[in-house]
Amino acid sequence: MSAPQGIxxxxxxxxxxxxxxxxxxxxxxxxxxxxxxxxxSFSFDPVAEESRQIAxxxxxxxxxxxxxxxxxxxxxxxxxxxxxxxxxxxxxxxNSLFLAKALGNFIFVGxxxxxxxxxxxxxxxxxxxxxxxxxxxVAILGTWAIVVNGTFFAAMSLRTRxxxxxxxxxxxxxxxxALLSMVEATTxxxxxxxxxxxxxxxxxxxxxxxxxxxxxxxxxxxxxxxx
Amino acid sequence: MKKAFPILGLLTAVLLSxxxxxxxxxxxxxxxxxxxQRIFYYHVPSAWTAFLLFFLNxxxxxxxxxxxxxxxxxxxxxxxxxxxxxxxxAPYAFRNLLPVGVYPSSVxxxxxxxxxxxxxxxxxxxxxxxxxxxxxxxxxxxxxxTVVLVTGPIWARPVWGIWxxxxxxxxxxxxxxxxxxxYLVLRRFSSSGQTPVLAxxxxxxxxxxxxxxxxxxxxxxxxxxxxxxxxxxxxxxRMLHVLLINWLAxxxxxxxxxxxxxxxxxxxxxxxxxxxxxxxxxxRSALR
Amino acid sequence: xxxxxxxxxxxxxIHVVYLVTVVRxxxxxxxxxxxxxRKKS
Numbered sequence: 001m002s003a004p005q006g007i008x009x010x011x012x013x014x015x016x017x018x019x020x021x022x023x024x025x026x027x028x029x030x031x032x033x034x035x036x037x038x039x040x041s042f043s044f045d046p047v048a049e050e051s052r053q054i055a056x057x058x059x060x061x062x063x064x065x066x067x068x069x070x071x072x073x074x075x076x077x078x079x080x081x082x083x084x085x086x087x088x089x090x091x092x093x094x095n096s097l098f099l100a101k102a103l104g105n106f107i108f109v110g111x112x113x114x115x116x117x118x119x120x121x122x123x124x125x126x127x128x129x130x131x132x133x134x135x136x137x138v139a140i141l142g143t144w145a146i147v148v149n150g151t152f153f154a155a156m157s158l159r160t161r162x163x164x165x166x167x168x169x170x171x172x173x174x175x176x177x178a179l180l181s182m183v184e185a186t187t188x189x190x191x192x193x194x195x196x197x198x199x200x201x202x203x204x205x206x207x208x209x210x211x212x213x214x215x216x217x218x219x220x221x222x223x224x225x226x227x
Numbered sequence: 228m229k230k231a232f233p234i235l236g237l238l239t240a241v242l243l244s245x246x247x248x249x250x251x252x253x254x255x256x257x258x259x260x261x262x263x264q265r266i267f268y269y270h271v272p273s274a275w276t277a278f279l280l281f282f283l284n285x286x287x288x289x290x291x292x293x294x295x296x297x298x299x300x301x302x303x304x305x306x307x308x309x310x311x312x313x314x315x316x317a318p319y320a321f322r323n324l325l326p327v328g329v330y331p332s333s334v335x336x337x338x339x340x341x342x343x344x345x346x347x348x349x350x351x352x353x354x355x356x357x358x359x360x361x362x363x364x365x366x367x368x369x370x371x372x373t374v375v376l377v378t379g380p381i382w383a384r385p386v387w388g389i390w391x392x393x394x395x396x397x398x399x400x401x402x403x404x405x406x407x408x409x410y411l412v413l414r415r416f417s418s419s420g421q422t423p424v425l426a427x428x429x430x431x432x433x434x435x436x437x438x439x440x441x442x443x444x445x446x447x448x449x450x451x452x453x454x455x456x457x458x459x460x461x462x463x464x465r466m467l468h469v470l471l472i473n474w475l476a477x478x479x480x481x482x483x484x485x486x487x488x489x490x491x492x493x494x495x496x497x498x499x500x501x502x503x504x505x506x507x508x509x510x511r512s513a514l515r
Numbered sequence: 516x517x518x519x520x521x522x523x524x525x526x527x528x529i530h531v532v533y534l535v536t537v538v539r540x541x542x543x544x545x546x547x548x549x550x551x552x553r554k555k556s
Contacts, residue, residue, distance in 0.1 A: 149432075156425050160417045169412055170429065173405035174436050177443040184447060200446055208439055215435060219428045222292065226421035247523075266522040273526065370533045374526050381522040484534065491541050498548060 004096045011100035018077070019108065025073060029066040029112045036062040037116070037123055055124050056187035060179060062116070064146060067109045068168050071150035074101055075158055087224070094221040102144075102151040102216075109143050129192025138185045138198065141205040145178035145212065146171075152216040155223050181205045232486070239479040246469075246476035254469040266382040267466075272474035273374040274400065276481050280368035281407060281434070286345050287352070287361035288430035291423060294354045307345045314338025358423040359496070361430060362414060363488045365407050367481060372404045395448045399441045406433040 019025055040058050044051060078084045087097055120126055128135065150171050157166035172179075185201035250268035257264035293303040315338055318331030352360055379397050380390045391397070410433060414426050462470070 156413070156429065160413065162416060166413065166416060170409050173402060173409050174432055176402050176405075177436065177439040180443045180447055184450070196450065204439070204443055204446070211435055211439070212432070215432055219292075219431070222424055223428055226424040263518050265519055269523060269526050367533075370529060374529050377525050377529065378522045381518055381525065385518045480530075484530075484537075487534070487537055487541075491537055491544070494541070494544055498544060502551075 004093050007092050007096035008100045008103070011097060012103050015100065015104040016107065019104075025070045025108050026111065029069050029108070030115060032069050033062050033066040033112060033116050034119070036065060037119060041123060051124055052126070052129070052190045053187060055120070055126055056185075056190055057183045058124075059120055059186060060142070060182050063109065063113060063143070064175075064179065066112055067105070067143075067146050067150060068171070070105055070108050070112075071147070071154045071171075072164050072167055074105060074151055074154045079158065084224070094224045095217050097224070098151065098155075098216065098220040102148050105147045105151055106144055109147055110139075113139060113143065126190065128190050130189040130198070132189065134189050134198050134202065135186065137202050138182060138189070138205065141202065141209055142178065142182035142185075144209050145182075145205060146175060148209070148213050148216055149175055152220060152223070155220070178205060178208045181208065232483070235479070236483060239476070239483055242476040242479055246473040249469045249472050253465075255463060255465055257466075260386050263382060263385045266378055268469055268473045270375060270378040270382060271470060272477045273371045273378070275474055276477050277368050277371035277375060277400075277403075279478075280364045280371065280481065280485075281403065281437075283344065283348075284361050284364040284368060284407075284430055285434035286341075286348055287357045287364065288427035288434075290345070290348060290352075290357045291354065291361060291427045292431065294357070295424075304346075304349075307342055311338050311342035314341070355496075358427070359489060359492045361423075361427065362492060363485050365410055365414075365430070366488060367485050369404065369407050369411060370484075371477075371481065372400060372407070375400055376404060393448075395441070395445050398444045399437075402440045402444075403437065406436065409433075 037058075040062070044054060075084070078087075087094070150167070153170040153174075154167050157163050157170065160166045181201040181204045185198040185205070188196045188198040188201070246268075250265050254265060254268065256262060289303065293299040315335050318334040322331060348357060348360065376397070379400075383392060384390050410426060410429050413429055414422060417425060
């Protein structure tokens with residue numbers, strides 16, 4: 001396979017292998033998401049009918065915060081072993097590294113979502129009254145929106161003080177349109193009101209993904225060399 | 228140059244006082260809301276000024292990024308000209324696609340203003356200076372945006388009985404404020420020598436986000452309507468006159484504030500550069 | 516209406532606070548420069 005895809009795949013498999021052995025990120029993300037689920041359950045009656053209105057927002061807030069846990073350590077390993085410097089000097093295209101990191105994060109957060117969804121269904125007695133299959137594009141597009149910008153901003157925050165705070169501080173405002181779309185789409189699907197449709201939100205999510213994936217790919221080289 | 232500042236300051240103060248008089252006395256009283264509506268003459272010009280400043284920040288950030296390499300600079304110039312030409316032709320070619328209330332002439336004016344501002348900045352500011360311009364406009368923009376977010380609720384309370392409503396405009400303005408505050412935080416907390424580059428990238432992202440923010444919240448609000456601060460619809464021409472006077476006054480004021488902030492930034496960088504140079508030339512005395 | 520005057524006052528309060536910070540940073544800078552010049556001579 002050609003060089004850039006080869007590099008992306010190699011970096012991606014390396015990250016997955018490292019994560020599989022240590023399970024650092026997955027464990028902390030899982031525990032965090034579980035805590036969020038339990039704490040939120042104190043704030044409202046999870047069984048009542050109204051819970052379906054709120055559940056969409058809760059689920060995505062839990063996933064967002066858990067994703068930040070994963071994103072924060074995206075580049076930490078590279079920084080520790082001077083891999084970033086090696087990358088800057090090598091002729092490898094920077095976008096391969098970025099895609100590998102973003103895809104890796106996407107897989108980790110995706111695994112988290114797969115593990116947490118049954119828990120949410122059980123704890124909050126969730127049942128989609130609308131077309132449940134639509135939740136799949138929402139999950140894919142929404143997760144990618146968080147992960148692509150998160151990986152980019154994680155790289156940006158590398159040389160800042162309070163690095164762990166800087167990432168959510170930069171990420172959350174910019175991701176608001178995507179978050180709104182994800183939450184509204186999920187709520188629309190869960191509530192299942194026939195006069196509403198999640199289609200607009202899914203299209204908006206897709207637009208957001210296209211715009212910001214392009215932006216990240218265009219500017220990642222700049223950010224990498226700026227550190 | 229130095230003499231101009233106090234004179235302009237005085238003129239601006241006079242203009243602001245006149246605008247205040249117009250807003251409080253001359254403008255007709257609104258039928259439904261009464262005198263409270265006069266907050267409008269401060270709220271709206273501050274919003275327009277903030278948006279203009281953030282737009283300038285976007286232009287300055289883009290320029291900072293493209294001017295590092297002469298090739299990208301040339302490409303960017305052509306893209307800007309192409310966009311300008313497009314905004315001159317498109318509204319007339321696709322007249323039926325324009326949203327209600329948007330005139331082709333306003334699109335054309337915006338397009339020409341965009342091109343004009345871009346090249347004006349290109350001419351007047353060197354590469355490093357565009358970075359200072361970006362920082363200045365972001366900071367002053369956040370100040371004006373804060374004014375919008377404070378006057379909005381003060382207006383909402385007597386009119387609607389609530390301090391805040393998640394309507395399209397207030398929510399979008401809040402998100403805008405959050406984006407640019409995060410920009411300023413990055414500037415403050417980043418200790419890399421390449422902070423300007425990172426900040427410029429963030430500014431571009433933020434600017435790209437703005438239409439998405441507005442659009443998403445707008446659709447959200449068509450699903451879940453809420454009271455709208457400021458109302459919409461036609462405006463009495465006398466009120467429009469007062470509004471524009473106030474906007475002009477605030478624009479002059481914003482210009483002076485930006486100028487002061489810019490001078491401060493320039494002085495600060497000169498001092499930093501001198502200190503760094505001295506540390507290089509006389510290492511032992513600098514350590515003393 | 517008190518709300519009206521509060522709004523106008525709040526606007527100017529915000530602007531004044533910002534201008535004060537700018538002026539203060541400027542005078543701090545000037546002090547720094549004067550001190551450095553003193554040290555040099």
